[in-house]
Amino acid sequence: MLQSLHRSESASQRSSVSRRWSAKPPPPEAHGKAAGKPAAFFLRENRYNPRISAHPRSNETMHQSKLLIPTLKENPADADVISHRLMLRAGLIRQLASGLYTWLPLGLRVIRKVEAIVREELEKSGVQEVLMPVVQPAELWEETGRWAKMGAELCRLKDRHDRDFCLGPTHEEVITDLFRREIQSYRALPVNFYQIQTKFRDEVRPRFGVMRAREFTMKDAYSFHLDQECFDTTYREMYDCYTRILTRMDLDFRAVQADSGNIGGDNSHEFHVLARSGEDTIVFASAGDYAANLEKAKAAAPSARPEAGEDCKPVATPGVHTIDDLASFLKIDAKQTVKTLVVAGEEGPVALVLRGDDELNPIKAEKLAGVIAPLRMATDEEIKQHVGCAPGSIGPCNLELTTYVDSYAAALADFVCGANEDDVHLTGVNWERDVALDDAFVVDLRTVREGDPAPDGQGELKFLRGIEVGHIFQLDRVYSEPMNATVLDPDGKSLIPIMGCYGMGITRLVAAIIEQNHDDDGICWPEPLTPFDVHIVALNYAKSEPVREAADRLHEELSAKGFSVLLDDRGERPGVKFADADLIGLPHRITVGGRALKEGNVEYRRRTESDNRSVPLADVAGCLQS
RNA sequence: CGGAGUGUAGCUCAGCUUGGUAGAGCACUACGUUCGGGACGUAGGGGCCGGAGGUUCAAAUCCUCUCACUCCGACCA
Structure with a gap:
């Protein structure tokens, strides 16, 4: 292959x-x-002008007529998300196939800016850069069991000798292999390596342009430690490092507690850039510091269960199958009902009991002992076989299944639930009296809702949408142990190090930056990330000698002062140039035109402002620095 | 992988219902007039109508099968 x-x-x-x-x-x-x-x-706008090309220039690549910046006037049909649309329109990227993108000069310059900031901050945190191969041998993945465990997302291939390889979706195996070959002493620890490398994940559904691409650039770092305390220090350092990186990028972001996938462990934080189009819901407290991914978020424990008041009675509920049906049929609040979901378990189905108005959080559920991950709801047949009724009438009373009860459901008294008999429910049900309740099986199962009390009691929970651009978490010995990575401790004993893992989506960051920095006319690059600092828009560059001279001189002067400058020397009409300048969105625009030039002036405008300022030609550099 | 949808010029799309010589706008080329917020005229170039099979005298259009892409749900930086 x-x-x-x-x-x-x-x-x-x-x-x-x-x-x-x-x-x-x-x-x-x-x-x-x-x-x-x-x-x-070359460009659609790029008219070939022999007079221009006859002039030798010091820095060809800064001339817009020579750079591939294929802007689009119309919205591409396939792009719905704003960042995707603008990246195509401003000529940053082009799609090759689903989830595969070519980065054009402008987009690549932004990637380089992002990388530079990431590198600087990581180096400050003492992380050392390496570069590992994209193609990885299957043997390593077999050692950790992931060759079998990973699904189609892992892109597998064979070399000419018919040996198995994969395109690296991540590099834990490779770095652990490097570690075990090269590091034998505790004295080398802790160590932390990073790389900025292309990843390939054959996503089920690539979408939103480079936000969820199959091939993408990620910064991934891996650390090795003798003990938990040492790991914790590095973890905090990386947390701070990520905070510095995103702060330098002028991004509005939140670090939130996160689910650590199948790895486990409490040390897991995601860094989310806030954006309406974000794929994740993040939850934070209106007061205090609590913030978590919705998958992980908890609410404060419910108040204590009231005393039982009613007797437990069966009631005929013909045709009632959902909580909504039940609430309106009995004219009660869904909060007074309990629903029982049955999911696949390792030894037969497992029942999950929630308050009627609550939603199951599948991430929490699949972590329960005996529940199969990924979570699968039991089929109607399985339910019929084990419970004896259809799904609409299940309840915890006399249920012969392993049963977990959400703490909010466990706090109810006099509630309504299914009777495990078709078309019959029970009213006035109470825990202990009518249904046994083992504290060990009272767990957190529900998806939190806006307005729930925060778990630390500081205010209530609010929701925001976020784009996950970073994730740091503890790997424990999940890779070091099966791969037999050990060092000798001071006593000469073999010791398996604890690992940490720190990811940051470089290409996704570019999209996230645009999500947060644009207006109706185009991108508004924040200074630290802009592909060029200054856009010189020269009107009538080809035909007006004074304009050409002034623009060229300005270009050279500003370049010499350390600004990166894009000079629009194209033979386009002013309207086209202004529209493209807005689209591309460099933070500073200088218009050189015959009109102002007569007075020895040019016009200066910030991308985020709507008014031009007249500036004497000689003062431009000073104006930019202020 | 399930559900929905779209494939026609570089881009945005019409034409398909009811088969009859492939269209518009933008972009591109040449010339001219224009030239401070996406100009105009004239003349051009550009299409295996996603692909394969079928029905038919005749298929972009009808049928079957395929492939690609996009959107909505389970995975993740």
């Missing part, structure tokens, strides 16, 4: 390249009309 992949790829590249070039040969040093033009992949 690997082999055929190589072959077909190079073949197609060759053919498309030769087709392109043979159709329209490039003009080497030729000037004038007779010269051919590699027009197809």
Whole structure:
């Protein structure tokens, strides 16, 4: 597969390249009309102007007419999310196939900015950079059992010798292998390695452009420690490091407690950039510091259970199958009912009891002993067989299944539930009296809701949407143990180190930044991340000698002062240039036009402001620095 | 993987119901007029109507099968 992949790829590249070039040969040093033009992949706006190209320039790549920045006037049909739309429209990326994107010059410059900040802060935190291969041998994954455990998301391939490989979706195996080969002494610990590398995950559903792509760039770091205390120190350091990185990017973000997947352990935080289009719901307290992913979020324990008041009685409920039906049929609040869900378990089905108005949190449920992960609801047949009725009439009374009860359901008195008999419910049911309740089986199962009391009692819970751009968590010995990574401790004994793992989505960050920094006209790059600092929009550059001279001089002057400058030297009309400038969204725009130039001025405008300011040509640099 | 939808020019889309020589706008090329917020005229170039099979005198259009892409749900940076 690997082999055929190589072959077909190079073949197609060759053919498309030769087709392109043979159709329209490039003009080497030729000037004038007779010269051919590699027009197809230069800009649509890029009119070939012999007079311009006759002028040698110091820094060709900064000239917009020579850079591939294919802006789009119309919204691409396939992009619904704002960042995706703007990235296509501003010419940052182009899609190759589902979940695969080519980064064009402008987008790549932003990636480099993001990477630079990430690198600087990681180095400050004492993390050392390495670079591991994208292609990884199956043997390593077999050692940890993930070769079998990972599904189709792991892209597998074979080399010419028919040996198994995969495209790395993550690098725990590789780094642990490196560690066990190279590090033998406790004295080397703690160590922390990072890389910025392409990952491939064959996502079931890539979406939102580069936000959830199959191939993407991630910064991943892995640390090794002798003991928990040492790990905790590094974990805090990484938490602070991530906070510094996102703060430097001017992002509005939240660190939240997170579920650590199948790894377990309490040390797990996600870093979310707040955005309406975010895929995750994050929960935070209106007062105090509590913040968590919805999957993980808890509410304060319910108040104590009231005394029983009613007698337990069966009631006929023909055709009533849902909690809504039940509440309206009996004219009661859904809060006074209890629902019993049956899920697949290791030794027969398991019952989960929740208050009628609550939603099951599947992440919490699948962690329970005896419950199969990923969570699967029992089929109607299984329920019929084990409970004896249809799903609409199940209840905890006389239920012969392992039963977990959510603490909110456990706090009810005189509640209504199914009678485990079709079309019959029980009213006035009370725990202990009518149903046994073992404290060990009273657990947190519900999905929290806005307005719930915060678990630490500080205010109530609020929801926001977030884009997960970072995740730090404890790996314990999940990889070091099966892979036999050990060091000798001071007493000469073998010791298996604890590991930590710290991920940050580089390409996803680019999308998240745009989600938070745009307006109706386009992107508004924050200074630390902008592909260029300054956009010089030269009106009539080709035809007006004074404009060309002023713009070129300004370009050189600002470059010399350390600004990165994009000079719009295209032969487009002013309206087109302004619209593109807004779309691309560089923070500073300088318009050089004949009108103001007569007075020796140019116009300056911040991307986030709506008014132009007239500035003498000589003062531009000072104006930018202020 | 289930559900929904879309594939026609580089882009946005019409044409399909009711088969009869493939269209518009933008973009591109040339020339001219324009030139401070997405100009205009004239003349051009560009399409295996996603692919395969079928029905038919005739298929972008009808049928079958496929492939790709997008959106909604379970996974994750």
